[in-house]
Amino acid sequence: MPLPDPQLTPALEERAARVSLFRKLVKNPVGLIALIFLGLLVLSAIFAPLLAPADPNTASLQEVLAPPGGEHPLGADSAGRDVLSRLLFATRFSLAGALLALAVAAVIGVVSGLIAGYFGKWFDSVSSWFAGLLMALPGIVVLLAARAVLGPSMWLSMAIFGVLLSPAFFRLVYASVSAVRNELYVDAARVAGLSDARIIARHILTVVRAPVIIQAAMITGIAIAIQAGLDFLGLGDTTVPSWGSMLNDAFAKIYTNPDLMIWPASAIALTCIALTLLANVMRDELERTAGPVKRRKNRNRDTEAPIVKAAHLSTVGMATISEEERRLALEQPTASEPREIVHPVVVHPDPEDGGRSSTGNPFGEELLSVRNLAVGYDQPDGSIKVVVNDVSLRVRRGEVHGLIGESGSGKTQTAWSVLRLLPDGGRVIDGSISFEGKDLAHATENEMTKLRGAKIAYIPQEPMSNLDASFTIGSQLVEPMRVVLGLGKAEATKRALGLLERVGIPNPQRTFDAYPHEVSGGMAQRVLIAGAISCDPDLLIADEPTTALDVTVQAEVLSLLRELQAELNMGVILVTHNFGVVADLCDRVSVMRAGRIVETGPVRSIFAAPQHEYTKALFAAILEEGEPRGELVAAQTEKEGLR
């Protein structure tokens, strides 16, 4: 891909960003109202001398506390000054003071943040430390101390307050700049021979502009509040009308004329609210624009390896399947999609020798029977996005049922819906989940809580993120056993140590006392397996239990799982994207694609004679991509499989 012209693109983006942010602000009703209010405020401040009916400081004994009406539309204050005129001029001075503080804070903060973030070195540490210092003391205490020496000048106070507020800008700019400094396009600009000043102006300022504007709205609000506070304390300049001094005057008459407080108080409150709302709306709009990109990134990170694989698989598969199917696969199935285009599931018959598991045990009674399950997510617009459709599967005691398919095929969603632990917004929208005779699809949360852990257990994919970093491994094992089995602390601890030993952890006591970040990924996965089997479950749901592990560790964990399954005679749902794992562990496999099961049956017969185009494509992908492996059925010894 050719590098974009470093000079051209940001300039274009910049203009686009500026226009669209403003347009979005105007479109948002809250943003529009806040903007209009602030606009009117600024206009009345500018034209105060024209609008005011009287001089704001002319006192008149006859007019003391005159009621509203006539010559004084809003009445007169305790010195007989016209309230409306004072309000208009106060707006002028209050806004000017706040803008002075804002200007000082922005200049100091942005400049020092740019220098510290872009050039770093000693200036970086000195200014960061100084920013911390400025934020350590309450602003008003510093302002009071300054006033003791400098006297009651509003402009001086606001300039000092600007210095105190500058860390807000400094930290913001510093953080954005140090993040951007090493971006490729900045490097490109540097290589292209642009000067530092130019790079800062073109590239860096573009990045920090929006957050700085948002911060500026907040800072102005804070400055207005603190200035009003100072004047309210009577520490301000008495010759300058301000909202705070009007409030101070009114406060003295709080018993006789509380109405006097209404105007300055609402001016302060409404201005601060308008500024905060404006900042919030701008931030929300920016986040909304950046949102989808971020989400896409996250998803890529979560399932990086499988996605690459899946992309390959799909293209292989596509070549051989019909146009109709391709359309189905490309589009996310939705509720509005007509249901008729369902292709029949290819079902392989059970082998003649009846049910014997790979471990030699005969299968026991039926544990889980999922029928016509559909899982959907509620969308903001009221529709439902269906991610699993018409899925039926069955697990008997002692049987390992593999769910295989590419990322996004609905394997994990199916597994979570059995546990009834779907993410926010997700729910079972159709079908039944029958577990030991109980319908889980309609069970209450309380009933589910009693089943989870005790009867149905779960092993997650990513070992590290599935342990709570704030608690020791031991306490995370002990807590569920105490709750589920009602064990005492000593008993549960003993059992936890035994489990850790059982899953092959060399020094159980040390791991028991460790925090999750102190153990390796393989160890953490063993801990999670120990946790899953800690309450003797009947059904174990393992969601890609080896995907995140090193290849050598994968083999060990798989054989541990096989041993435990045979030992406890559990039924298992094994979610995987790896045919090697299926061959190794499973008795039965269901191939999933785009939220549906396309082929299901005993492992041997599917490996021997895959029927569905998609299953064939999956196998073809292994053959085309990997080294020659001989007979597929012989892949049972293969641990690496697809990876």
Add this chain to the structure above:
Amino acid sequence: MLRFILRRLASGVVLIVVISTIAFGLLYVGGGDIARRILGQTATAETVAQKTEQLGLNRPLYEQFVDWVSHAVVGDFGTSWFTGQEVIQAISSRVAVTLSLVIGATLISAIVAVLLGVWAARRRGWPDRLVQVISVLGFAIPGFLIALGLVIVFAINLGWFKPTGFVQFATSPSGWLSSITLPVIALAIGGIAGVTQQIRGSVIDALRQDYVRTLRSRGLSANRVIYKHVLRNAGGPALAVLAVQFVGLLGGAVIVEQVFAIPGLGQVAVSATNQGDIPLVMGLVVVTAIIVVVVNLVIDILQGFLNPKVRLS
């Protein structure tokens, strides 16, 4: 853990030293003007010179500073130029009042913020929007306006509380409680707004973590996972916000004390500022810095307790 605390303590001491030095430099730099301001514009040059000498302001700045430091380290911040009262006494008799306001407001903000934040994060929908609105208003409206509103509604119109005046706890515990209720609420609302947002955000984040699903898959109830595991993980960032809020509340107390006529540090600060009572102002700055450092230390220790990784670093 001990080394962690000691390092924090050391950096706190450095902070106090730096703040005192800067404050001293700024406050004492204009020696002659200070005497002039105390005596007023009508004073003659001789009396000003006399006063300057009497207060020791004619000595070189570093000499005054060494003098001040050598007394300050043993807790002697000099005497007030106006009341003749010892600075340390003037402050210590009032620090408890201000701290009871600020600590009360901090605790209430923390508790209410946890409840509101968890509620909003779990229910989403309208509770979430309601909490958002409350947070924006509470954040935007200055604390002293809220204080004024509370006085007008609950003290003047409804008469539930006395609008002003402070009752010592020793005099009457119930009177004390009633006298600090409105000020504490006025202070707490701003704190609640800030901390609720943080708790809400952290809880939403934490709820999306994989370990929440895993813990629930082991048979722990949603409430148990949220209040034990999620909240502990959300606690770190929330505590950091609480520390910032505390500094803000300390500042807010200055004005709120004025509204309710509460004899706390704020009142001393305002009168000392008005008079130019430099030794008292200096003492106030140092005491505030010490309070801030101690509170941050406590928060750091709590952070270490909540997050094992902090303890190790």
